[in-house]
Amino acid sequence: MRPRSGTHTRSAAKNRARSSAARTKTPRKTGRRHPLATIALLAVGLGLTGGAYATFTTTTASADQPQAQVASQSSITEGxxxxxxxxxxxxxxxAQGSSVAPSLIGVGAAAVDFQVGTGRMPMQMQGPQAQEKPxxxxxxxxKALADYVASLGPGPSVPEQKYLAGxxxxxxxxxxxRVNCAMCHNVAGAGGALTEGKYAxxxxxxSAKHIYEAMVTGPQNMPVFNDLNITPQGKADIITYLKYIQTNASPGGYGLEDLGPVAEGLFLWIFGLGAIVALTVWITAKSN
Structure with a gap:
């Protein structure tokens, strides 16, 4: 019986040793990540980032946007x-728009003040773009028309006077x-031709008010420069520049109506080269 007992004891000890070694060598299993976990994390991250950016930009735009003046009900009714x-x-x-005219809901008082205040609206005739007239x-x-349209939906308001002083x-x-406007309006604001019969x-x-309103509403082919593209003070600086070049004469002499280097080159080509040809003909006729 003793040998059997000793054998049994040794066998049990060996089994425990093997079991302990197996537990030591076998790594612990870890939980596997779900295949969609990465996509979910990316979606959550993008959502939080987009929400934070939208909140920041909305707050900035609201802070920079001039406060709209409260219109009276009588002015809205008259409008x-x-x-x-x-x-x-x-x-x-x-004002929901039609096949021949856009909707005016949400364009704001600034768009009406610009279009009607410059005589572009009502349009005199259909064409590539509305022409300025009395x-x-x-x-x-x-003002009444602007108040009425502004009551239909939020939009850019008539600018404050502090941005129009120049x-x-x-x-x-x-x-x-030069960066945002000169490619169409010319560096001196003289305007220029566009495609399909349109023009800048x-x-x-x-007036300074209409220049500011054009920037925030984007009439015709002009892009909209909101307060995140160009701040209200930046718009005021552009107005200051335009008023400066209009009240100060060109230091280089006759400016050829600010038509630019193409017009200057054409002037030299026609009159300069023409004068040389005329002089050559005169010298030749004189020698004969």
Whole structure:
């Protein structure tokens, strides 16, 4: 019996040793990540990043956006009457737009003040773009129309006077104008031709308010420069630059109506080369 007992004891000890070694050598299993876990983490990260960016940009735009003036109900009612009589034929009874004119819901008071205040609206005739003509309404009627359209939905308001004084940084305004506007309006604001019969109008003699409103509403082919593209002070600097070049004569002599180097080259080609040819003909005839 003793040998059996000793054998059994040794066998049990060996089994325990083997079991302990197996536990030591076998690595512990870890939980496997689900295949969609990475996609879920990316979606959560993108959502949080996008939400934070949207909140930041909205806050910045709201801080920079000029506060709209509260319009009286009587002005809105008067504007509605004017709209029904002069604008609803094209823009619809509720300003919802039609096949010949866009919707005015959400364009803001600035768009109406610019389009009507410069005589572009109502349009005199259909064409590639609305042409400037004598204003058809009084200042009070223009304001009433703007108040009515502004009541239909939020949009850019008429700019504050502090941005229209023309006392900003002309050098910075010149830089902003060259980068954002000169390719269409010419570096001196003289305007220029575009495609399909359209054109960028001259900015000479245009009021500061209408220049500002054009930047925030983007009439015709012009892009919209909101306050995140160009800040209100940047727009004021552009206005300062335009007013400066209009009130200060060109230091280089006759400016050829600010038509640019192409016009100057054409002038030299026609008159300069023509004068040389005429002189050559005269010398030849004189010698004969």
């Amino acid at each position: 509605n009457k004017l709209f029904q009589a002069n604008c609803a034929t094209c823009h619809g009874l509720q 204003v058809q309404f009084t200042d009070a009627e223009v 006392d900003g940084n002309a050098a910075r305004g010149a830089e902003l104008f 109008p001259s900015l000479k003699g245009v």
